[in-house]
Amino acid sequence: PIPVIIDCDTGVDDALALLFAVRHPGIDLRAVTCVAGNTDVDGVVRNTLTVLETAGAPAVPVARGAERPLIEAPRSAAHVHGHDGMGDLGLPAPRRTPADVDAVTLLRREILASPRPVTLVPTAPLTNIALLLRTHPEVTRNIERIVFMGGAAGAGNATPVAEFNVWHDPEAAAILLTAEVPITMYGLDVFNRVVVPAAEVRRLRASTEPGARLAGDLLAHRPAAPGTTAGGTGGTAVHATVDGPGEAAGGLGDAGALCAVVDPEGLTTHRLPVEVSLAPGPARGQTVVDRRSRIGESELHEGTREQAMVDVGLEVDVPRYVKLYLETVEAGGTR
Numbered sequence: 271p272i273p274v275i276i277d278c279d280t281g282v283d284d285a286l287a288l289l290f291a292v293r294h295p296g297i298d299l300r301a302v303t304c305v306a307g308n309t310d311v312d313g314v315v316r317n318t319l320t321v322l323e324t325a326g327a328p329a330v331p332v333a334r335g336a337e338r339p340l341i342e343a344p345r346s347a348a349h350v351h352g353h354d355g356m357g358d359l360g361l362p363a364p365r366r367t368p369a370d371v372d373a374v375t376l377l378r379r380e381i382l383a384s385p386r387p388v389t390l391v392p393t394a395p396l397t398n399i400a401l402l403l404r405t406h407p408e409v410t411r412n413i414e415r416i417v418f419m420g421g422a423a424g425a426g427n428a429t430p431v432a433e434f435n436v437w438h439d440p441e442a443a444a445i446l447l448t449a450e451v452p453i454t455m456y457g458l459d460v461f462n463r464v465v466v467p468a469a470e471v472r473r474l475r476a477s478t479e480p481g482a483r484l485a486g487d488l489l490a491h492r493p494a495a496p497g498t499t500a501g502g503t504g505g506t507a508v509h510a511t512v513d514g515p516g517e518a519a520g521g522l523g524d525a526g527a528l529c530a531v532v533d534p535e536g537l538t539t540h541r542l543p544v545e546v547s548l549a550p551g552p553a554r555g556q557t558v559v560d561r562r563s564r565i566g567e568s569e570l571h572e573g574t575r576e577q578a579m580v581d582v583g584l585e586v587d588v589p590r591y592v593k594l595y596l597e598t599v600e601a602g603g604t605r
């Protein structure tokens with residue numbers, strides 16, 4: 271299995287990602303670190319521990335990380351993820367407490383201790399990762415790749431042009447992009463497309479297995495973004511199907527980044543220069559993706575500035591990832 275560490279802000283869709291990672295036989299989930307984002311960091315820790323317990327992986331080490339971005343004050347996403355960051359589903363309190371080391375220390379320890387290079391999967395603001403890279407740069411020698419959920423080549427969500435994770439801590443995202451390891455950006459261009467049809471959500475919710483049932487409840491809390499087609503190939507401007515009251519198709523969100531780790535063939539990426547806009551103003555937090563390089567125009571305008579080259583996900587095989595997700599989460603409960 272691929273050694274994986276997730277850095278998250280659980281978070282309805284981070285929870286979907288954790289369920290998948292715990293249950294996929296091709297993933298060896300070595301640690302989970304928590305950062306402020308969807309909710310405050312203590313809430314993130316609590317949610318993360320509860321999800322791991324429900325998924326049947328109570329022993330994975332979990333550590334508390336940054337409680338605020340590098341420069342700015344934290345900003346809540348309660349309007350998306352509920353007051354507890356988990357859709358206000360009324361989940362039980364976890365039975366254990368987090369590790370007695372902070373996230374950066376745990377990240378360093380687990381990365382360097384892994385017998386094989388680790389795939390690091392941030393699905394949250396990049397504060398912990400920036401602190402790690404600046405404090406312990408030697409970790410890059412045992413990182414295979416960073417697959418992060420964040421950014422957008424097209425429209426944003428937190429602002430017209432900025433995606434939430436990058437917008438919440440733009441300086442941290444800029445530091446991540448300069449890391450000397452291969453980076454895959456699983457941004458909004460693909461994130462918004464992977465939607466589980468309402469009938470499947472309904473089936474999961476009726477499951478007697480706690481992990482599968484939790485996945486169903488979480489998906490029901492994540493109605494698909496406008497412009498997506500449930501289970502389809504994306505692209506058609508149709509709102510997600512709603513079968514009845516409270517029965518909407520649900521976006522996989524952050525869990526799609528984990529699908530890209532185990533099944534990279536389902537994601538079409540282009541190696542492109544990416545830069546984070548840091549200036550105050552309406553573009554702050556935007557990931558400026560230079561797609562001109564695909565048609566050879568960039569040399570006309572490019573200065574001498576160093577830019578990070580990132581494998582940017584631009585297309586995704588939606589039915590493939592939906593199938594992968596459902597099979598993994600449902601089979602995992604019986605393994």
Ligand code: BDR
Nearest residue numbers: 281283284393434435524
């Ligand atoms: C990202 O922001 C959070 O609200 C989600 O968990 C996801 O990681 C999407 O912009």
Ligand code: CA
Nearest residue numbers: 281284393394
């Ligand atoms: Ca997240």
